[in-house]
Amino acid sequence: MTTRSIYSPDERDESADEQAESEASTGHACPDCGGSLVTDDSRGETVCEACGLVVDEDEIDHGPEWRAFDSQERDNKRRVGAPTTEMKHDKGLSTNIGWQNKDAYGNSLSTRQREKMQRLRTWDERFRTRDHAERNLKQALGEIDRMGSALGVPESARETASVIYRRALDEGMLPGRSIEGMATAALYAAIRQSNLPQTLDDMAVVSRVDEMEFTRAYRYLNRELSLQVGPPDPATYLSKFISELDADDALERQARALIEAGKEANVHSGKSPVGLAAAAIYAAGLLLGEEMTQETVSEATDISTVTIRERYRELLEAEAELDDSAVDATSGAESGASA
Numbered sequence: 001m002t003t004r005s006i007y008s009p010d011e012r013d014e015s016a017d018e019q020a021e022s023e024a025s026t027g028h029a030c031p032d033c034g035g036s037l038v039t040d041d042s043r044g045e046t047v048c049e050a051c052g053l054v055v056d057e058d059e060i061d062h063g064p065e066w067r068a069f070d071s072q073e074r075d076n077k078r079r080v081g082a083p084t085t086e087m088k089h090d091k092g093l094s095t096n097i098g099w100q101n102k103d104a105y106g107n108s109l110s111t112r113q114r115e116k117m118q119r120l121r122t123w124d125e126r127f128r129t130r131d132h133a134e135r136n137l138k139q140a141l142g143e144i145d146r147m148g149s150a151l152g153v154p155e156s157a158r159e160t161a162s163v164i165y166r167r168a169l170d171e172g173m174l175p176g177r178s179i180e181g182m183a184t185a186a187l188y189a190a191i192r193q194s195n196l197p198q199t200l201d202d203m204a205v206v207s208r209v210d211e212m213e214f215t216r217a218y219r220y221l222n223r224e225l226s227l228q229v230g231p232p233d234p235a236t237y238l239s240k241f242i243s244e245l246d247a248d249d250a251l252e253r254q255a256r257a258l259i260e261a262g263k264e265a266n267v268h269s270g271k272s273p274v275g276l277a278a279a280a281i282y283a284a285g286l287l288l289g290e291e292m293t294q295e296t297v298s299e300a301t302d303i304s305t306v307t308i309r310e311r312y313r314e315l316l317e318a319e320a321e322l323d324d325s326a327v328d329a330t331s332g333a334e335s336g337a338s339a
Contacts, residue, residue, distance in 0.1 A: 030055065086162040087145055087155075089138040094128050097121045133169075136179055140165055143183040143208070150206045151198050153191060161190035167225055177217060180208045185217035192229045197240040199274055201302055234259050234268060234276040237301075241281055244300040247290070254284035258315045265318035271311065278303040279311030286312075 030037060035050030039059075046056040068074035084091045097120055101109045109117065129135045141162055148158040165186040168174060174182060184207040191198045204211040222229055235256055242252045258280045262268055268276055278301035285292035294305040 086159050086166065087141055089134050089141055090128060095124065097124050136174075137166075137169065140179045140183040140186075143180055144187050147184065147187055147203070147206045151202055153187070153196060153198065154194075157190045157194045157196060158187070160193060161187040164189050164221065164225065164227070168221060171224065173220070173224055177220075178209060178213065181213045181217045182221070184209060184214035185221050188214070188218050189221055189227055189229060192232060193227065195233065195236050197237045199237070232273045234262075234273040234280065237274055237277040238281070241277060241297075241301050245281065245292070245297070247281070247285075247292075251281065251284050251288060251290060254287055255280040258283055258319055261319040261322045262315045264322060267314045267318050272303075272307070274301065275303050275307040275311050276315070277301070279308050280315055282308050283312040283315050286316075 028037065029035065030048035030051060030053055032053050033048065033051045035048045037046050037055060038049055039046050041061075044057065044059040044061065045054050046059070047054055064077070066077045068077055082092055084093060097117065099121075101114045101117060103109060129138055144158055144161045144165065147153075148155075148161065161183075165183060168182060168186065184203055188198075188200070188203050200211060200215065203214065207214055221227065238252055238255050238259075242255075255277070259268075259276065262276065262280075278297050281301070282292060282294060282297045284290075285297075294308050297303070297308055298305045
């Protein structure tokens with residue numbers, strides 16, 4: 001189907017000229033030929049791509065007036081601070097007196113000057129928190145950063161955990177609950193939202209509260225803040241377990257295929273995702289002829305051999321049923337084609 005223009009050829013030419021003039025007036029097109037403009041930052045010029053006309057020259061360079069050839073030199077010459085972050089109670093906007101007892105030239109301070117700087121650090125630390133609420137927030141965000149660093153959680157997930165904790169603080173959900181428990185719950189919620197492989201057992205290792213306390217706090221956060229956290233995917237934990245077992249990529253691909261077959265057969269419903277991941281690794285080892293025992297997988301994944309023994313059989317049965325259905329569908333299609 002073809003479309004016809006409602007304008008005559010002359011009207012189309014006039015509209016095109018008007019459009020080129022309007023683009024040229026706004027600086028998006030060449031005033032001579034109507035071509036597109038590009039900016040040459042090295043020369044400070046704006047040039048037309050079509051005819052080469054220099055539209056503007058000697059433009060202002062908004063970058064720094066200094067040059068740096070490595071990251072250390074760039075940090076030394078930089079005169080601005082770090083960007084704002086939710087991981088600091090004041091969002092990183094306050095000052096911070098360094099711990100090095102040296103002056104601007106790198107010379108060591110005298111004893112009297114060191115004592116003076118220590119007093120200034122103490123008062124600076126006191127002034128950074130105005131009341132007990134800010135002190136508690138500072139402690140909680142420090143706990144989130146400490147646990148996230150110990151678990152290898154990326155900074156983006158730690159930022160998300162800080163935002164979740166701030167929301168809980170604004171909603172008045174903290175009274176009657178420990179700061180460490182709510183901080184651990186916020187970090188685990190961020191881990192679940194980011195689909196990271198850290199488990200509850202990993203959280204229990206780095207947390208200062210027991211597992212029952214922070215799991216109860218996590219359920220409370222999830223319910224009151226409506227975090228919309230779905231069930232974890234067993235495939236999320238495969239890379240972590242494969243790395244701990246020092247297995248190859250073929251084993252991981254086979255384990256992922258087993259998990260996908262288990263999902264289609266609804267084997268994962270009501271099952272522990274960590275147990276399914278461990279069972280998939282053991283079942284993949286059996287299919288590929290790897291010398292891997294249930295005890296070896298159990299030690300690497302912290303899943304009991306009983307769970308692995310029950311789940312890997314279900315996964316193998318699900319894959320066998322999937323293969324049989326695929327064979328039946330292929331034979332049915334071939335018989336239909338021959339008929």
